[in-house]
Amino acid sequence: GEDVEQSLFLSVREGDSSVINCTYTDSSSTYLYWYKQEPGAGLQLLTYIFSNMDMKQDQRLTVLLNKKDKHLSLRIADTQTGDSAIYFCAESEQAGTALIFGKGTTLSVSS
Amino acid sequence: DTAVSQTPKYLVTQMGNDKSIKCEQNLGHDTMYWYKQDSKKFLKIMFSYNNKELIINETVPNRFSPKSPDKAHLNLHINSLELGDSAVYFCASSQEGQNTEAFFGQGTRLTVV
Numbered sequence: 001g002e003d004v005e006q007s008l009f010l011s012v013r014e015g016d017s018s019v020i021n022c023t024y025t026d027s028s029s030t031y032l033y034w035y036k037q038e039p040g041a042g043l044q045l046l047t048y049i050f051s052n053m054d055m056k057q058d059q060r061l062t063v064l065l066n067k068k069d070k071h072l073s074l075r076i077a078d079t080q081t082g083d084s085a086i087y088f089c090a091e092s093e094q095a096g097t098a099l100i101f102g103k104g105t106t107l108s109v110s111s
Numbered sequence: 112d113t114a115v116s117q118t119p120k121y122l123v124t125q126m127g128n129d130k131s132i133k134c135e136q137n138l139g140h141d142t143m144y145w146y147k148q149d150s151k152k153f154l155k156i157m158f159s160y161n162n163k164e165l166i167i168n169e170t171v172p173n174r175f176s177p178k179s180p181d182k183a184h185l186n187l188h189i190n191s192l193e194l195g196d197s198a199v200y201f202c203a204s205s206q207e208g209q210n211t212e213a214f215f216g217q218g219t220r221l222t223v224v
Contacts (some may be wrong), residue, residue: 041218
């Protein structure tokens, strides 16, 4: 079945760049997403990328997609303490269908 | 206005009880979902439902059942609650076929004692 893998923890210092990696197995994944979950809160969509794109940039966020290797990454530039959260990679085959989530990467930012 | 709202936010109940969690979306979406987030923060789809079909994750016990009184609501009923049902349950909605995100509710933290 489909599977999405992420490393579970990442620690960075404030001001550094963070890179969170994700791999997926479903070659028919069409949409790939990054969600952020702060403690005790719901899920906030950060950004998404279509499988026909290699890169997407949105302010401090850069998403890179290597479709051949089924590898997705999220780079956060100038990481701030407010970026501390769990980051989930997710994929779906079609727009508006159920998401398959990775196990989440807990990002810890120290000042 | 909250796009996807769930009630209650917290629910503490005893083993064996039957409980419901309500979900409403005001986005006009045609598809709604329930996800479960366990104590390790792992998120898994439980159900997806639109007016055409209900898709059930095969790992979900049949004690769980979604009920949709109308397009804007998808409630989650749980019978004979067990300790292992303790989790955070998220409702979400999306519009099938469109390049739009899925909107999530704030979650319901269910604790079975």
